[in-house]
Amino acid sequence: MKRKQPSSDHLLHQKVAQLLSAYLDGQVDDRERYLVEQHLSTCPVCQRELESLRQVVRLLNRLPPVTPPYPFTLHPEWVAPARPPVWRWLFGVPGLATGLAALMCIIMLAGVLLYNQIVSYRPVMPLARVPVTHSIPGIPTVVSIPGVTSTATPTVSSPAVARDVLSPSAESSLPGSMPASPIPGQPGEPPAPIPTPSPEAREEYGTPSPTPLVVQPERESAAGAQPSPQQAEVPGEATVEEDMRAQRYVGAASPEPSFTIPPTAGAMVVSAATEAPVAQPPTEEVVIPSEPSPAAIGAAVPPTTTIPAAPTPSAEKAAAPSDLPPAVTTPVKPTEMPETAAEPSPVAAAAVIPPETETPAVPVEVPTTPPPVEVPEVSAEPSPTAEAKAVPPETEIPAMPAEVPVTSPPGEVLSAEPSPAAEVEAAPPETETPIVPVEVPTVSPTEGTLTSIAEEGVLITPTSVEPDVAEAPSIGPTEIEPTPTRIPIPVRDLRLTIKPGLIHIEGTLPLPPGQLIQAELWREGQLVEWAIPETQRGEVQEEGRFELALRAQPDHPDFDLLKAPPAHYEVRIVPLKFEAPVEARIPFDTSPPATKQP
């Protein structure tokens, strides 16, 4: 017994020793407890073992609590890593190469300058300008939307945008140096200055976008021909040359590395234009197929648009554009522009234009270029369509259209507006306008905007300058932009829906969740009290999503914006009590459905 006991005791002892810890905590079942207690009564070793463990636990229990050195509450900035902070949005675009960041900065600066300039010039404030400002931040995103334009690859588009932007900026920045741009605007002078300075100016300074416009005119005019060498291409070459110019401008405007990009962009645009007519196989979007025409139109339009902007000058040479051009032109003096319009249009036009419907004008000059041919067709068919598609992107573009009014196209835009498409985001270019009525307006969300911006940008550069000048005189009255102090921020995934008494906006802003935002409705640069104030406020949700439903005051005369006189609107979204003075602008135009051309 005695000999056996030790061994059995030993086993039991080990078994119990393993249970002591749990026994201490009462975490043993009845059988185990019985076992342990039986053993403990006879085993001093296990008793002490238990006692030692109890002591350890007691000591640990008495460890004093420690206090965190600082609160671990999270700062909003830490939590929004996924979304780059506002300032990064402004100065660098996510997704784009760092190289572009620098470019962006420049563009932005240029945009601001241009913006200011514009403000001073025009009261009306065409969309174009606005877009420019906006465009910078948004640009990055652009990619997808580009599809609207037409064929161009999404990717490409971004560059295009950049380029466009640049050119405008260049102009804006160089106003002084660039006599060319301003000159054109002035009726009398344009012709003269252009010929001489233009060539030099281009080469030396940047040849801001304006030059291009001028150039053509010159050429046409005959005398001007000289300068053209650089740009000389003219009708036949159209696409290629245009691109080239575009590049040049860019380069000239800002001696930046961006060069490469521009070409692509140009290429894109051009191609788009060209293809569109042909009936390109818009690969990207389903919508596109239907759009081809739109695209074409868009392309075409630009020219037209341009033309108008440009002081019609060329009516004579360009002439062809019988109807539209003349109208536009008239106001201004025809001296040089005709071609200008044509040229620029191709490039920029593609994107921007749509709104405008200028197709008609295009025909004449454009034709030379491959696209032109198509253009005519496009105009014929799609004109309506074109408008529609144009619209979406246009939010910004519209601006130009706004002025454009001369041309009927804008009207179409609304009607045509593929509002649906717009909502879809990508869609801008849908043909189905019919749907439109409900949603209509433009709307291109950030992305859409971006696209449009890009397009617009193009137009803007070349055209805008002239137009501004031209318009300035006519409208002159007000300066639309009261406060350029707010820094634009992009709106992504924008969906804008306009119905009678309602402006519904949703999208994504680079603002932290919980941020209060307030929308303002601006009409032709004037803040209007249209919506019920309570409906203008909202809160940014997770990941920057927001949704606002501005409801019109019931008795407001313009309860239904679509039935009100056509105008350029902007919804500006301002964060309340925010650290930086920023705002998001969502421009759109309303215009009565009109038929451009027969």
Added chain:
Amino acid sequence: METVARAQRGDLRAFNRLVLAYQNLAYNVAYRIMGDADAAADVCQEAFLSAFRHIRALRGSSFKSWLLRIVTNMCYDHLRYQRRRPAHSLEELTTSEDAGENPEHFSWMTHEGAGPEEQIMSRELADVLQSGIASLPADQRAIIVLSDVQGFTYQEIAEITGIPLGTVKSRLSRARAKLRDYLLAAHPELLPDKYRQLIRDEEETT
């Protein structure tokens, strides 16, 4: 819990209320496992950040358990990292020999008639216990801290650590025994006289 639900919807203010509610617990757990104030603070800050980012993945279990799981896992990560880059640790602070030379230092701890003041653990004793915890493997540290420092039940510990209840039991048992051995070696005065005597006897007999 409504606050959790709001935090899950991205409400940072709601989440920060949770942070304030649980930061002491999280910090204490991290501090006892890590044995270092700075590292514990880093771990907690990271853990809360991670918790906010993944809070939508929290379903079913309580926020407290889920948070502590993040904290303990981050502690493991930190400890692994430290092991690869050893820094001067507390082991330098208290060697068994140093402690052995001043056993009286802690004699009052086991004194039968210890008064209220003596109930308050001295800084030195806390350091000794902390270094004792630090001598344990990481998985045992977390369990002994959760159980004996923080007072969680076996069930709660199983939920926090995600290990089976039986494993919690056995791991805790080993951790306590190891810590007891550590104290016995480094600071035998902390343990009951009887126990020390017993050990001495056993050593002599063997």
